[in-house]
Amino acid sequence: xxxxxxxxxxxxxxxxxxxxxxxxxxxxxxxxxxxxxxxxxxxxxxxxxxxxxxxxxxxxxxxxxxxxxxxxxxxxxxxxxxxxxxxxxxxxxxxxxxxxxxxxxxxxxxxxxxxxxxxxxxxxxxxxxxxxxxxxxxxxxxxxxxxxxxxxxxxxxxxxxxxxxxxxxxxxxxxxxxxxxxxxxxxxxxxxxxxxxxxxxxxxxxxxxxxxxxxxxxxxxxxxxxxxxxxxxxxxxxxxxxxxxxxxxxxxxxxxxxxxxxxxxxxxxxxxxxxxxxxxxxxxxxxxxxxxxxxxxxxxxxxxxxxxxxxxxxxxxxxxxxxxxxxxxxxxxxxxxxxxxxxxxxxxxxxxxxxxxxxxxxxxxxxxxxxxxxxxxxxxxxxxxxxxxxxxxxxx
Amino acid sequence: xxxxxxxxxxxxxxxxxxxxxxxxxxxxxxxxxxxxxxxxxxxxxxxxxxxxxxxxxxxxxxxxxxxxxxxxxxxxxxxxxxxxxxxxxxxxxxxxxxxxxxxxxxxxxxxxxxxxxxxxxxxxxxxxxxxxxxxxxxxxxxxxxxxxxxxxxxxxxxxxxxxxxxxxxxxxxxxxxxxxxxxxxxxxxxxxxxxxxxxxxxxxxxxxxxxxxxxxxxxxxxxxxxxxxxxxxxxxxxxxxxxxxxxxxxxxxxxxxxxxxxxxxxxxxxxxxxxxxxxxxxxx
Numbered sequence: 058x059x060x061x062x063x064x065x066x067x068x069x070x071x072x073x074x075x076x077x078x079x080x081x082x083x084x085x086x087x088x089x090x091x092x093x094x095x096x097x098x099x100x101x102x103x104x105x106x107x108x109x110x111x112x113x114x115x116x117x118x119x120x121x122x123x124x125x126x127x128x129x130x131x132x133x134x135x136x137x138x139x140x141x142x143x144x145x146x147x148x149x150x151x152x153x154x155x156x157x158x159x160x161x162x163x164x165x166x167x168x169x170x171x172x173x174x175x176x177x178x179x180x181x182x183x184x185x186x187x188x189x190x191x192x193x194x195x196x197x198x199x200x201x202x203x204x205x206x207x208x209x210x211x212x213x214x215x216x217x218x219x220x221x222x223x224x225x226x227x228x229x230x231x232x233x234x235x236x237x238x239x240x241x242x243x244x245x246x247x248x249x250x251x252x253x254x255x256x257x258x259x260x261x262x263x264x265x266x267x268x269x270x271x272x273x274x275x276x277x278x279x280x281x282x283x284x285x286x287x288x289x290x291x292x293x294x295x296x297x298x299x300x301x302x303x304x305x306x307x308x309x310x311x312x313x314x315x316x317x318x319x320x321x322x323x324x325x326x327x328x329x330x331x332x333x334x335x336x337x338x339x340x341x342x343x344x345x346x347x348x349x350x351x352x353x354x355x356x357x358x359x360x361x362x363x364x365x366x367x368x369x370x371x372x373x374x375x376x377x378x379x380x381x382x383x384x385x386x387x388x389x390x391x392x393x394x395x396x397x398x399x400x401x402x403x404x405x406x407x408x409x410x411x412x413x414x415x416x417x418x419x420x421x422x423x424x425x426x427x428x429x430x431x432x433x434x435x436x437x438x439x440x441x442x443x444x445x446x447x448x449x450x451x452x453x
Numbered sequence: 454x455x456x457x458x459x460x461x462x463x464x465x466x467x468x469x470x471x472x473x474x475x476x477x478x479x480x481x482x483x484x485x486x487x488x489x490x491x492x493x494x495x496x497x498x499x500x501x502x503x504x505x506x507x508x509x510x511x512x513x514x515x516x517x518x519x520x521x522x523x524x525x526x527x528x529x530x531x532x533x534x535x536x537x538x539x540x541x542x543x544x545x546x547x548x549x550x551x552x553x554x555x556x557x558x559x560x561x562x563x564x565x566x567x568x569x570x571x572x573x574x575x576x577x578x579x580x581x582x583x584x585x586x587x588x589x590x591x592x593x594x595x596x597x598x599x600x601x602x603x604x605x606x607x608x609x610x611x612x613x614x615x616x617x618x619x620x621x622x623x624x625x626x627x628x629x630x631x632x633x634x635x636x637x638x639x640x641x642x643x644x645x646x647x648x649x650x651x652x653x654x655x656x657x658x659x660x661x662x663x664x665x666x667x668x669x670x671x672x673x674x675x676x677x678x679x680x681x682x683x684x685x686x687x688x689x690x691x692x693x694x695x696x697x698x699x700x701x702x703x704x705x706x707x708x709x710x711x712x713x714x715x716x717x718x719x720x721x722x723x724x725x726x727x728x729x730x731x732x733x734x735x736x737x
Binding site for chain 1: 506693703704
């Protein structure tokens, strides 16, 4: 009996050992082959491949404009909505998608990682009429090579409950200056992401000129330290850090939070539900005095795109005047396409969103990936890893 | 074909067992242990600060950061402490319920209670956490109920995390204890009474020692589930758990996220070793 019992055990061990060896072999092979270079630019857009797989922000790919695209090109649109830039980067790294609507705090990471390919803008006819201050920006053009098609832009908002916060704040100081923020202890809402450190840098750029902050995403040791310390001082007054829009909406609707940084999506939702909220600058026509962080999103094509022709057609479609106007109005952002302003349902839309005023956008600091390489040539800036670590220590 | 296959296996017990086990063991080794192994190895890699690419080489940088930065010690301490509190709370709440289910309730009452315990597991985790969020909020039902007494609810914070987690994982504690108590023969309790033991003594000297391994088994669930959760802390507090920091690092610094993921593994292995000494696995 006993000898028979030990044999299956030995067999099992043999199976385990064999499988382990097999796995290590697989791991060894995998390691050498995933070093792909950035894909080649397309030279000509051919017939579509029948489908296109996208990653996008909520509200960027809606049936109102994706259905007509499918009918026109025969490319079926499969969309995956991502909640954060980090999520977009990890999804793109799977190589299973053709393109992504990346914000500036994801683009550099995608380019550095070889996850996206250069875009041949001559194959995107609508690119010509895109606002020129959106072209050749550090978050969509790298070493003179275009990596995407600008889609739309906006500024992050300061939102407040009009019953609790009087008079209407004109500066981020209401949540970032410790003296003023103390008044709203436990009622402040802050964005739960390392990129929020840039909001503190924007505030310091104006109020602590000695620090010499130029770009809030390129901070040296001293500037970074100051921004992080400001947020550490803010920490005890923060009622809630939000990362999901739904969480912030419920906090404002239930009266837990009274003032904080937000996106127009939450503002529109709360406004639509009849809550007493006001915000800058969505359609109100002003920015807080310091300016604001914001976003300028770019459609990028994957370096391992399986449907590049459909992707090129999609990139051209989203910046075509009518569609770009539709998206901008649906989402609540300024369109990237100059000709879109003639097609908006609200004739004043472009005016309200300052789409055609470059001076307004000079004070909006679009999200950008913090890199060690600063623009001024030195490499003593804090990189995104440092930002993530600092964010952990701010929240504690 | 099938005949040749049958002939091949005939009289070869090793081959039979091997073919039978290859699938499940393959899953266990490659899919489960394999990914753990990769995680373990990745913890010793680093990320190149300029390109963001993973450098595959042995380095203790991540472990050093974990040990030297006080913020990580705070976060690990907080996570383990709340996991322990949730476990104790659930054990205290679950025991009487499980005891009533196993030894007192009628057959019908038992069925009703089992369904009542299982029912919360049928609804989505997020729905439950968001409901708690609404209840704990400034204008929520808890503050409303406490207002006439001149009291305030706990609001959002560690207390809220403790409350919500205790609620979420309670069924995972009740069910093992119920199963453990079911197995204790009624005759043992009668015998104890016949020998003159008071109900309390019977509980302390007969029921508790026999049911204790079941409590430990349940505590493995509640402890591990709390240790790994990151959504509840995000929704009802501003405080970070180990899982939140892993989540924040996963896309830009996978090696550091892996290093952090080792912490719950080490804690759980220690916990399981203690649990084994306490006899939690004797009846498996």
